Amino acid sequence: MKKLAVTVVMLIVACLTLVAEEVGQVTNIYGRENVTSLNGMWRYIVDVQERGFYDYRMNETPWGFFLDAHQKSPMDLVEYNFDTSSQMHVPGDWNTQSERLFFYEGTVWFRRTFDYVPKEGKRAILYFGAVNYEAIVYVNGKKMGRHIGGFTSFNFDVTDALKEGKNNVIVKVDNKRHKEDIPTNIYDWWNYGGITRDVMLLEVDETYIEDYSLELDKKDWQHLKGWVKLNKREAGVEVTVSIPELKVEKRVKTNADGEAELSIKAKPSLWSSENPKLYDIRIEKGEEKIRDEIGFRCIETDGKKIKLNGKQIFLKGVSMHEEAPFSGGRANNASQAHTMLSWAKEMGCNYVRMAHYPHNEHAVREAERMGVMVWSEIPVYWTIDWKNEETYANAQRQLHDMITRDKNRAAVVIWSIANETPHSDARDEFLSKLATYAKGMDGTRLISMAMEVTSASNYHNRLSDNMNKYVDVVSFNQYVGWYRDVNDASKMTWEIPYNKPVIISEFGGGALAGWHADKETRFSEEFQENMYVENLKMLDKIDGLSGMSPWILVDFRSPARYLPDVQDFYNRKGLISNEGQKKLAYYIMKKYYSER
Ligand code: GCU
Secondary structure (H helix, E strand, C coil), rough: CCHHHHHHHHHHHHHHHCCCCCCCCCCCCCHHHCCCECCEEEEEEEEECCCCCCCCCCCCCCCHHHHCCCCCCCCCCCCCCCHCCEEEEECCCCCCCCCCCCCCCEEEEEEEEEEEEECCEEEEEECCCCCEEEEEEECCEEEEEEEECCCCEEECCCCHHHCCCCEEEEEEEECCCCCCCCCCCCCCCCCCCCCCEEHHHEHHHHHHHHEEEEEEECCCEEEEEEEEEEECCCCCCEEEEEEEHEEEEEEEECCCCCEEEEEEEECCEEECCCCCEEEEEEEEEEEEEEEEEECCCEEEEEEEEEEEEEEEECEEEEEEEECCCCCCEEEECCCHHHHHHHHHHHCCCEEEECCCCCCCCHHHHHHHHCCEEEEEEEEEECCCCCCCCCHHHHHHHHHHHHHHHHCCCCCCEEEEEEEECCCCCCHHHHHHHHHHHHHHHCCCCEEEEEECCEEEEEEEEEECCCHHHHCEEEEECCECCCCCCCHHHHEEEEEEECCCCCCEECCCCCCCCCCCCCCCCCCCCHHHHHHHHHHHHHHHHCCEEEEECCCEEEEECCCCCCCCCCCCCCEECCEECCCEEEEEEHHHHHHHHCCC
């Protein structure tokens, strides 16, 4: 008995001892070699009381499920068993893969086994595209680390935890909501829990290329600039960056920080919606080869104009949630993105607002290939815990990780730091720090946020937001016709006292696809159609109107939309139903964009 107790204690200590740490984001995982996908069927155990993590005195003694114990003799007490537990697909949310988990918010433990052969001089990086909301990751019973935030990628160096032969990775996923989180505990979308994006195992040298940037110099369109960064502070390492189509081959050597500047004379064909030109880019260090597709373009503002490559543009957009068309659930792949972006393009869009959180990398790359510009956003949404320093650190971390992942994506033209946040000094301080941080990370893109207008009088609306000086584009949501009588639309005036371009980041209303009645009947297609007609006439009067992203392309699940036989836990503001039926209002937008 004493021996067993000692063993258990040793195992607990081993489990509690971090044998790894979260390493910097390994960007462009899909363009790297020696990558093994761990996608597929994972075993899972639903742990409502987190008994696999706490003992009955609520001490953190994670000795439970991930010891992967097996009954060694009929006498052994084992009250869980991954091998005989249910399975679900990763990537994927649990809500749409198990009826019993549709509304579930709590902990689910996941396990994947895999074979591995450690190699001398190689490191193994375990990559997660996203886990919603908190992930605690173990490899062979050893804790790798914890990540919070449901929409950004993270990775651990797990080399020292791996062994020859069969290995296991176990993840404690907890999607409970908390006031101090980002997003906070209320929001108008479904809280899909799970390992919601790809899981990959990457094998690299001890010294590898962790990250890189390559962009068009805003001041000289025949100059590309950027940098390469190793995982270590190692000087004198040679890295070659080549762009075959432009006959460019640039050799650089890293400095003492393990970084190297890139400055390349070239005359690329510029990326745009009409010409979504991407160049094959190769970044190589010895045997390490990374391939990317990068487009070069310049996005800027000039007074109330938005200019792409020096030409004024109008952002003909639509908002999107990251929800799989037809099947529902958290979207996670290029094919789903292609379907939704095709619907947007068919409607005449050259732009989408990927709301309210960073969408998966496949979706952003698909938009880039299809020539669709992107507004990418962190979920600083509604009533954030503005005075909480940990909340700010979480928001800034998610902003950092969103920009780090997508900084080389030509399609992304706007970083958004918030949506509909109630005004206060604490809110202004929180958001101005975020906006400044975003600008510091990336001076090539526009910064915005979805503000709220305040009504100056019954029919006169004024946009008055202290954040106006921190954004490049002023954007706001308005719902005349849905949260206010549509007959007021023709009487409304809008005052936007800032010499900046204006985007209407949301407007719209609901309709149950296929339900027809007169235009006064709420939730009929005719009601929604008329609301769009009246809104477009009203919005066209706004001076400096440079774009819009009506809410929303497709009906999406929300726990706040209860109405039986009409909503059934769907927000019905889609221009298309969750079954792909285009509503009358879709054609109003299509006509409007064709005439823009
Ligand atoms: C808000 C919010 C959206 C929400 C929409 C609605 O503007 O930004 O996330 O879905 O209103 O009420 O449908």
